Amino acid sequence: MAKMLSRVAPWLASHRDGAAPDGVTVRTLGAADTAGLHELAGADPVANVFILSHLESTGTAAPTPGGANVLGVFDGDSLVGACWAGANLVPVQLAPALTGAVAAAAHRSGRRYASIFGPAPTVLALHSELENLGHLAHEVRADQPLMTIAGPPAVEPNWQLGFGQDADFDTILPACAAMFEEEVGYSPYLGGRDFYSRRVAGLIRQGHSLVHLNDGEVVFKAELGAVTSDVTQVQGVWMNPSYRGLGLSAGYMAAVVLLAQKMAPITSLYVNDYNSRARATYERVGFRQVGTFATVLF
CATH class of the missing domain: 3.40.630.30 (Gcn5-related N-acetyltransferase (GNAT))
Incomplete structure (x- = not known):
């Protein structure tokens, strides 16, 4: 992760086109990525309960029959972040600095999203990126205490x-x-x-x-x-x-x-x-x- 962040830092100030930092790619996850996604989300089982629930019920990271999928962010071969892309966007252990590449991929799908929800720094960064791509929000609720x-x-x-x-x-x-x-x-x-x-x-x-x-x-x-x-x-x-x-x-x-x-x-x-x-x-x-x-x- 430290290696990935060192690549991201120089990119923060200038990116505006959704391009990922060097070595970082975004692709739709498949069944072979299930274990990796489960491990990634397991780093915070409370914040990531949505995607973990999906994995427990379906047993796979592959796209659903209804067309929802998970966008995986890779630094080389390592899965370093993800985002559910269905009716809603739900980031999974996604660094705010990587939301530009995810937003670009979500935008290219042509899908209309009802909401984004999850950890505030990432959600707000993803919203900013999507806004630059023409996705205008009806309402932003920026401060929602997560309680257990x-x-x-x-x-x-x-x-x-x-x-x-x-x-x-x-x-x-x-x-x-x-x-x-x-x-x-x-x-x-x-x-x-x-x-x-x-x-x-x-x-x-x-x-x-x-x-x-x-x-x-x-x-x-x-x-x-x-x-x-x-x-x-x-x-x-x-x-x-x-x-x-x-x-x-x-x-x-x-x-x-x-x-x-x-x-x-x-x-x-x-x-x-x-x-x-x-x-x-x-x-x-x-x-x-x-x-x-x-x-x-x-």
């Missing part, structure tokens, strides 16, 4: 929370859509209902949907959006507006932690820095910040 808990929660769990069932899909889906619209500012159905509906149904089927239902409505829900044997990442936390302000969130989040720990010892999430109420709840439950993510929405 590895032991018992500090508050009593609310055991009205449980795993969503297939029979509950028609009740859970509207709550998931409401959360999405609150979070990103537009409906998840803009491109049609099928993709998002399949995503929600898949989370329920996998046992990654956590919900409290009362008289046919969702009171609270969350999902385990990425799961490995070491780490889960909580996403989609949502409280029905009728139940907000009643001090219920901490108990539900404590139950989320305990249910997630049935799958992996570390529970993680990331949250917008300006969401002080949510941050206070997570800290009360026992989550502590271990890093900073950023998300760019296109």
Whole structure:
């Protein structure tokens, strides 16, 4: 890595065309690269839970049937960084100095990306490179504390929370859509209902949907959006507006932690820095910040 960084430094000030530093190349990874990608991502199993979850579920770094792939950055024969390129861009142990070459490769694919998310320095550098190539962001969330808990929660769990069932899909889906619209500012159905509906149904089927239902409505829900044997990442936390302000969130989040720990010892999430109420709840439950993510929405 020191050898690679010594090559990168002279290139930082002048690059603007996506060219990689001498000896560094970018290519789409294949099945033969699976072990190398797993080793690379394993350097930070919390930050890289997304790609590690993908590797555990599919067993390969090869492109998916739907056309998503992983761009690998090589210094000679050594894999020194990577980036998932599907509906979203997700960097994996990617130095900010190498984002120009990745952005160029992502741009050449002609794909439209919904977001970039991951460690803040790399995400913001990748956004800058893509912006130079004409990919204009709708919103940049530059400071999102990445938080984890590895032991018992500090508050009593609310055991009205449980795993969503297939029979509950028609009740859970509207709550998931409401959360999405609150979070990103537009409906998840803009491109049609099928993709998002399949995503929600898949989370329920996998046992990654956590919900409290009362008289046919969702009171609270969350999902385990990425799961490995070491780490889960909580996403989609949502409280029905009728139940907000009643001090219920901490108990539900404590139950989320305990249910997630049935799958992996570390529970993680990331949250917008300006969401002080949510941050206070997570800290009360026992989550502590271990890093900073950023998300760019296109």
